[in-house]
Amino acid sequence: MSPTIEQHISLQPFNSLALPAYAEYFCSVSDEQELFSALEYAKQHQLKITPLGGGSNLILAGDLSGLVIHINTHGISHHSQGNSVEVTFAAGENWHQAVLTTLEQGWFGMENLSLIPGNMGAAPIQNIGAYGVELADLFVSLRAVEIATGKLVKFNKAACEFAYRDSLFKNVARDQFIILDVTLCLSTVAEVNISYPALKSALESHSGTLTPEKVSQLVCQIRRQKLPDPAITPNAGSFFKNPLISNSALTGLLEVFPQMPNFPQPDNFTKIPAAWLIDQCGYKGLTRGSVGVHKHQALVLVNHLDGGGTGEQLLELAEEIREGVWQRFAIRLELEPRVYGSIKEF
Ligand code: EPU
Numbered sequence: 001m002s003p004t005i006e007q008h009i010s011l012q013p014f015n016s017l018a019l020p021a022y023a024e025y026f027c028s029v030s031d032e033q034e035l036f037s038a039l040e041y042a043k044q045h046q047l048k049i050t051p052l053g054g055g056s057n058l059i060l061a062g063d064l065s066g067l068v069i070h071i072n073t074h075g076i077s078h079h080s081q082g083n084s085v086e087v088t089f090a091a092g093e094n095w096h097q098a099v100l101t102t103l104e105q106g107w108f109g110m111e112n113l114s115l116i117p118g119n120m121g122a123a124p125i126q127n128i129g130a131y132g133v134e135l136a137d138l139f140v141s142l143r144a145v146e147i148a149t150g151k152l153v154k155f156n157k158a159a160c161e162f163a164y165r166d167s168l169f170k171n172v173a174r175d176q177f178i179i180l181d182v183t184l185c186l187s188t189v190a191e192v193n194i195s196y197p198a199l200k201s202a203l204e205s206h207s208g209t210l211t212p213e214k215v216s217q218l219v220c221q222i223r224r225q226k227l228p229d230p231a232i233t234p235n236a237g238s239f240f241k242n243p244l245i246s247n248s249a250l251t252g253l254l255e256v257f258p259q260m261p262n263f264p265q266p267d268n269f270t271k272i273p274a275a276w277l278i279d280q281c282g283y284k285g286l287t288r289g290s291v292g293v294h295k296h297q298a299l300v301l302v303n304h305l306d307g308g309g310t311g312e313q314l315l316e317l318a319e320e321i322r323e324g325v326w327q328r329f330a331i332r333l334e335l336e337p338r339v340y341g342s343i344k345e346f
Helices: 032-044 095-105 197-203 212-226 247-256 274-280 311-329
Strands: 006-010 022-029 049-052 058-060 064-071 076-081 084-090 139-146 152-156 177-187 235-238 244-246 263-265 269-271 291-293 300-303 338-340
Touching: 022 032, 032 064, 032 139, 032 177, 049 177, 058 311, 064 177, 076 095, 095 212, 197 212, 244 247, 247 269, 274 311, 291 311, 300 311
Parallel strands: 022 064, 049 064, 058 338
Antiparallel strands: 006 022, 076 084, 084 177, 139 152, 139 177, 235 300, 244 269, 263 269, 291 300
């Protein structure tokens, strides 16, 4: 079946920041055949393609020319081997629903990543992570279609070049592939990872056996306390990456800011929480028109919607924050979500 291709479609319902922007052409595909038809249509009409998943990690700075393809494919399959189970999820599967489904099946490993917004197809692009686990820890492979040629390509873990909130698909392969499905390796043995400090301290008041289901519930609880629900307060999660600085830069900074939290990383680098840097500059809770900084988590920028914030306003606020952090700490913050339809790339 060919998908219906529409013109001038509002993308406001398709992005978790609820930013106003239009797609020149738009279609939603519910299987791979529809996706290939959409790619063929774009080729014939020489349209640029923008794939769209859950819309929870993008900033629409303006209208999008060409064809926006909403990936709405579904399906989960698996095969077990000993205590492991390899599970393949179609790109359109909602991430959190996938976490719940696997827990119901007795397949463990995704629990720390509960309640992360967005769909499966986007997860490898930025190597989603939270509470001590990242996608790369569970990842086996993905299948993708190369936009230019229509060829199917399989990427194993090494080929994806995963790093902190980063992968091949944010770098050299940017905009070249559409991810079709993702295979993860889960375990049928209930082991929990509670190494992350916030999780460990939340567990201090917990009694009874600690199961992956319990960890999932706890992570949901922590996230609900700290992070605004995009359905109520539109947002895209962390707006900036936590910066990595050299250990020598850290030594200098600690002399001036001895209380600066820091997390040692490999190769003489240290990760500094961007939320702390932004918070110290006094931006938490700041409002600029309809957009602002969340009052409980300085790393999250929100669209208050009352006057209908735009991508441009949000990027201006982001720039103000980056400049403030740079002036105070000489650390450059990098944007975490991707900007589309903008003249200026960060
Ligand atoms: N902090 C502040 N002010 C704040 C919030 C936090 O000073 O307003 C300090 C905290 O005291 C803590 C540190 O910042 O020392 C770290 O805070 P937190 O544990 O909340 O995590 P984060 O670094 O802000 C990262 C991820 C989140 C993920 C959490 C939990 C990035 C960019 N963000 O946030 O991911 O959920 O850890 O693992 O790595 C996302 O990517 O959208 C996201 C929400």
